[in-house]
Amino acid sequence: MNFKKKLFYWITLQRNNRIGGALSSIAKTISHALENKNNDNNLSGEYRIWEVLKNQPIHTIFDVGANVGEWSKYVASKLPLAEIHAFEPVEETYERLKINTKSLSTLKSNNFALSDKKEDIQFNYYPTGSFFSSIYDNQLGKEAQKLTIACIRGDHYCLENDIEQIDFLKIDTEGSEHKVLKGFSRMLSEGKIKIIQFEYGDMCIDSGFLLKDYFQLLESYDFSIGKIYPKWVEFGGYGKNMENFILSNFLAVHKSQSSLIKSL
Numbered sequence: 089m090n091f092k093k094k095l096f097y098w099i100t101l102q103r104n105n106r107i108g109g110a111l112s113s114i115a116k117t118i119s120h121a122l123e124n125k126n127n128d129n130n131l132s133g134e135y136r137i138w139e140v141l142k143n144q145p146i147h148t149i150f151d152v153g154a155n156v157g158e159w160s161k162y163v164a165s166k167l168p169l170a171e172i173h174a175f176e177p178v179e180e181t182y183e184r185l186k187i188n189t190k191s192l193s194t195l196k197s198n199n200f201a202l203s204d205k206k207e208d209i210q211f212n213y214y215p216t217g218s219f220f221s222s223i224y225d226n227q228l229g230k231e232a233q234k235l236t237i238a239c240i241r242g243d244h245y246c247l248e249n250d251i252e253q254i255d256f257l258k259i260d261t262e263g264s265e266h267k268v269l270k271g272f273s274r275m276l277s278e279g280k281i282k283i284i285q286f287e288y289g290d291m292c293i294d295s296g297f298l299l300k301d302y303f304q305l306l307e308s309y310d311f312s313i314g315k316i317y318p319k320w321v322e323f324g325g326y327g328k329n330m331e332n333f334i335l336s337n338f339l340a341v342h343k344s345q346s347s348l349i350k351s352l
Contacts, residue, residue, distance in 0.1 A: 099111060119332075119334070120334060123332060123334040123336055124315070124316065124317050124318065124336050125334050125335045125336060126318075127335075129159070129162070131318060132316065132318065132337065133316045133317050133318040133319065133320070133321075134159075134285070134316055134337055135162060136318065136319065137316065137321065137339065137352060138162070138163060138166045138167075139166075140348075140351050140352055141166070141167075141256070141283075142166040142167055144255075144348060145255070146167055146170055146255040146256055147169075147170055147171060147253075147255055148170065148171050148173070148251060148253060148254050148255050148256075149163060149167070149170050149171065149172045149173070149254075149255060149256045149257075149258070150172075150173050150175070150242075150254055150256070150257045150258065151163075151172060151173070151174040151175065151258050152175045152201075152202050152242075152257070152258065152259045152260070152261060152268050153175065153176070153259060153260040153261040153262070154174035154175055154176045154185055154197070155176060155181060155185070155260075156176075156181060156184045156185050156188050157174060157176075157184075157185045157188040157189040157195075157197075158188070159258065159260075160172050160174050160189055160192070160195055161188065161189060161192065163256075164189075164192050164194065164195065168194070169194065170194060170255075171194050171195075171196070172192070172194060172195040172196070173195075173196050173198065173245075173249075173251075174189070174195055174196070174197045174198065175198045175200065175201060175202055176197065176198070176199065177199065177200050177201040177211065177237035177238065177239075178211070178213050178235065178237065179199065180213075182197065182199045185197055198245075200237065200238040200239065200240060201237055201238065201239045201240075201261070202239065202240065202241070202242045202245065202268045202271055203239035203240070203241070203264065203267045203268060203271055204241065204267040204268075204270035204271045205239065205241060205271070206239065206240045206241060206244065207239055208236050208237065208238055208239070209236070209237060209239055210234055210235070210236060211234070211235045211236070211237045212225055212232045212233075212234065212235075213232065213233045213234075213235045214231055214232055214233075225294070240271075241271035241272075242268065242271040242272040242275065243271060243272055243273065243274040243275055244271075246272075246275060246280075252280065253280045253281070253282070254272075254275065254280065254281045254282070255282050255283065256282065256283045256284075256285070257272070257281055257283065257284045257285070258284075258285045258286075259284070259285065259286045259287070260286075260287045261287075262287075262291050263291030263292065263294055263295045264295065265286045265287060265288075265297075265302075266295065266297040266301065266302065266305070269284070269286070269302075269305060269306075270305075276309040277309065279309075279310070279342065279344070281342070282341070282342050282344075282345060283339065283340070283341050283342070283345070283348075284306070284311070284339070284340040284341075285316075285337055285338070285339050285340075286302065286337070286338055286340070287335070287336075287337050287338075288302065288333075288335070288336055288337070288338055289333060289334065289335035289336065290333040290334075290335070292333060293333060298331055299326065299330055299331050299338075300326055300328075300331060302338070303325070303326040304326075306340045309342075310342060310343050310344075311340040311341060311342055311343065312340070312341050312342075312343055312349055313326075313338055313339070313340045314338065314339050314340075314341075314349075314352070315330075315336060315337075315338050315339075316336070316337045316338065316339055320352070321339050321352040323341075323349060323352075339352065
């Protein structure tokens with residue numbers, strides 16, 4: 089038995105003791121760091137991309153799952169003339185969004201969700217952690233409140249508001265990102281959306297819509313997909329090793345924007 093096999097065998101024997109626990113914790117921390125699991129937009133690279141995008145012709149931005157509007161406020165500071173459409177379905181959070189963004193004359197706030205169909209659905213709201221609110225049960229304990237929220241398709245919203253193109257579509261809806269995308273099927277098929285940012289993580293287990301499915305869906309609409317890192321976006325094809333359910337954000341850029349893809 090060579091050294092590598094012996095080491096593997098020894099580590100396996102430590103699984104249920106303190107040494108194994110320590111090794112597991114260290115390995116998990118390293119893995120999360122390498123996969124860029126980071127909720128700080130400044131450190132994760134989510135805000136860095138706007139240093140590139142602020143010089144691009146971006147006029148219409150959608151913030152789907154806006155929460156209290158911190159992301160919208162940051163983007164507005166970089167592109168003060170861009171029109172931002174923010175969507176937050178929970179009334180309590182929506183009121184905080186309006187207060188937080190009242191100085192932004194270019195922002196339109198909406199108190200409903202975007203999805204793949206027009207309907208009212210049950211929603212799990214966490215008052216002490218609104219960022220985790222979702223149509224899926226996040227298993228955060230008994231604090232979840234069951235609410236009924238209204239949903240419409242993104243295509244319908246665009247028609248109703250005379251929106252012909254979305255330059256940047258950001259989706260952070262805790263597992264229902266795929267439903268939001270499917271609600272934009274007309275806009276996507278007509279090439280009317282240039283850039284999409286979406287979140288990936290363990291909520292994909294609950295939704296049953298994997299990273300593989302996001303790649304297949306977006307590539308069918310001629311997008312290049314890359315994972316956001318602190319200093320770059322790593323574009324490339326899908327690999328099974330990427331299906332790790334570690335929280336991260338991906339950027340999909342329409343292939344017509346080839347120079348932009350290179351600059352990111």
